[in-house]
Amino acid sequence: MDPKAILAIDRPHPRLMKLYLVRAVFSGPALLVALPILWFRYHTMRYRFDEEGISMSWGILFRREVKLTYARIQDIHLVSGVLQRWLGLADLHIQTASGSATAEMTLEGLLEFEAVRDFLYSRMRGARDSAKHGPAAAADETLALLREIVRELRGAREALERGRA
Amino acid sequence: MTVYEPTKSRLLRLLRVPPEPTDPLGADGSLLVFRAAPGYLRYRWLLFLLRQAIALGGAAVALGATVGLFAFGPPIPPPGETILVLVDCAVVTVVVVQFFLGAFTVRLDYEMRWYKATDRALRIREGVWIVREMTMTFANVQNLSIEQGPLQRYFGIADLKVQSAGGGGSGSDGKRGHGVDLHTAYFRGVDNAEQVRDLVYARLQKAKDAGLGDPDEARATAGDDFTSLLRELRDEAAALRRASAD
Numbered sequence: 001m002d003p004k005a006i007l008a009i010d011r012p013h014p015r016l017m018k019l020y021l022v023r024a025v026f027s028g029p030a031l032l033v034a035l036p037i038l039w040f041r042y043h044t045m046r047y048r049f050d051e052e053g054i055s056m057s058w059g060i061l062f063r064r065e066v067k068l069t070y071a072r073i074q075d076i077h078l079v080s081g082v083l084q085r086w087l088g089l090a091d092l093h094i095q096t097a098s099g100s101a102t103a104e105m106t107l108e109g110l111l112e113f114e115a116v117r118d119f120l121y122s123r124m125r126g127a128r129d130s131a132k133h134g135p136a137a138a139a140d141e142t143l144a145l146l147r148e149i150v151r152e153l154r155g156a157r158e159a160l161e162r163g164r165a
Numbered sequence: 166m167t168v169y170e171p172t173k174s175r176l177l178r179l180l181r182v183p184p185e186p187t188d189p190l191g192a193d194g195s196l197l198v199f200r201a202a203p204g205y206l207r208y209r210w211l212l213f214l215l216r217q218a219i220a221l222g223g224a225a226v227a228l229g230a231t232v233g234l235f236a237f238g239p240p241i242p243p244p245g246e247t248i249l250v251l252v253d254c255a256v257v258t259v260v261v262v263q264f265f266l267g268a269f270t271v272r273l274d275y276e277m278r279w280y281k282a283t284d285r286a287l288r289i290r291e292g293v294w295i296v297r298e299m300t301m302t303f304a305n306v307q308n309l310s311i312e313q314g315p316l317q318r319y320f321g322i323a324d325l326k327v328q329s330a331g332g333g334g335s336g337s338d339g340k341r342g343h344g345v346d347l348h349t350a351y352f353r354g355v356d357n358a359e360q361v362r363d364l365v366y367a368r369l370q371k372a373k374d375a376g377l378g379d380p381d382e383a384r385a386t387a388g389d390d391f392t393s394l395l396r397e398l399r400d401e402a403a404a405l406r407r408a409s410a411d
Contacts, residue, residue, distance in 0.1 A: 008346045028282055031364070049223050053244055074301070074305045074329045074330060074348065075299060075300060075301040075305065075329050075347065075348065075350070076300045076301075077297060077298065077299050077300075077347055078296075078297070078298040078299075078300075079295060079296070079297050079298075080295070081294065082180050082294055082295075083293050083295070084179070085181035085182070085183075086181055093347060095329070095331060095347050095348060096331070097330035097331045098331060099331065100331070101331075101347060101348065102347065103347055106321060114187070117188075117298075117300065118190075121189065121190065121286070121300050122190060123304060123340065124302060124305075125304045125305060126192055126285060126286070126302030126303055126304020126305055126372055127286060127302050127304075127333060139391075141393065142391070143394060145229075146391075146394045146395070147400060148395050150304070150394065150398050150401055153398070153401040153405055154401055155403055155410050156405060157190065157401065157404050157405040160405070160408045160409055161408050164194060164408075
């Protein structure tokens with residue numbers, strides 16, 4: 001899938017609300033509490049994918065916004081229960097190196113979860129050959145600069161010695 | 166096992182279990198796929214039968230108690246008797262159904278497992294009811310260990326545990342973690358754990374900036390070049406000072 005289509009994602013698919021509905025029904029008497037919470041969660045959920053990272057926000061009374069950069073992603077889990085697979089959905093749990101054993105961000109309600117997973121995966125640390133760009137390239141540049149400084153200094157000394165002679 | 170294959174495909178379709186996972190990115194020809202060893206299936210069967218024995222024992226106690234009550238106990242008023250019989254029927258049904266479902270799941274769980282590794286990353290897929298697919302790059306792997314219990318040793322298998330950085334907390338808030346530590350990946354039930362470990366380790370070492378930290382730490386890998394250049398720079402600066410002092 002084209003990365004532009006992924007960068008354009010900003011809302012979960014309406015099927016997520018169906019999933020929430022079924023889950024709320026299964027929660028039994030807690031339905032009365034769970035349903036409004038899930039309803040608001042669905043309706044306030046926003047995603048924003050940009051060049052550097054993803055941000056996700058939800059909540060109406062207690063608002064929450066999570067932002068993380070692609071380069072800090074440690075591991076990606078694609079998890080789906082039977083109910084989700086019937087609806088064609090899956091959860092993407094994204095982990096960074098922070099202290100919790102639970103996911104830092106859970107992308108829910110995406111139909112194109114596999115494409116998003118591959119998109120994130122291709123941008124996380126270590127997925128690409130870092131020898132060709134990034135830190136190694138920066139190190140090469142530093143070496144080149146140092147060599148240039150050495151050349152300049154030598155030139156200055158030689159000029160000075162010639163002037164004396 | 167003639168009934169097995171058709172039932173399997175029907176169950177897989179019903180549960181919408183996705184097919185084999187796609188390969189993680191990596192250099193061509195570097196892909197290695199590991200599967201759980203046959204010993205793992207035997208190991209899971211043993212655990213399953215032990216659990217079933219306990220369930221069966223519980224059910225037998227419940228049935229025995231009812232029979233004993235009917236035979237030797239005081240007479241029970243009319244609705245009570247029917248309720249007792251119904252409860253016993255329910256217990257028997259649950260025990261039978263979960264036996265077959267469980268037996269199937271053991272076999273399916275064994276078959277629907279893939280451990281894939283390329284030169285950059287590994288991807289682990291497990292589960293039938295809840296399908297879990299995990300992707301981790303070697304640059305993020307912090308440590309590898311092999312775990313083997315006495316039963317696993319008997320069956321000649323071991324678990325290879327791969328951990329990335331981050332809390333190993335129990336996930337006791339359990340909200341999203343399903344009680345699983347998301348920073349840990351397992352190659353469960355492989356019969357060549359040491360070989361796999363060495364292989365993963367070799368690839369881990371190739372990922373130069375492996376482990377936690379900012380990528381620009383890689384500058385240190387320029388090491389020798391860098392130091393010798395600095396030394397040259399110092400000598401040159403010293404010579405310049407001498408020259409200007411003359």
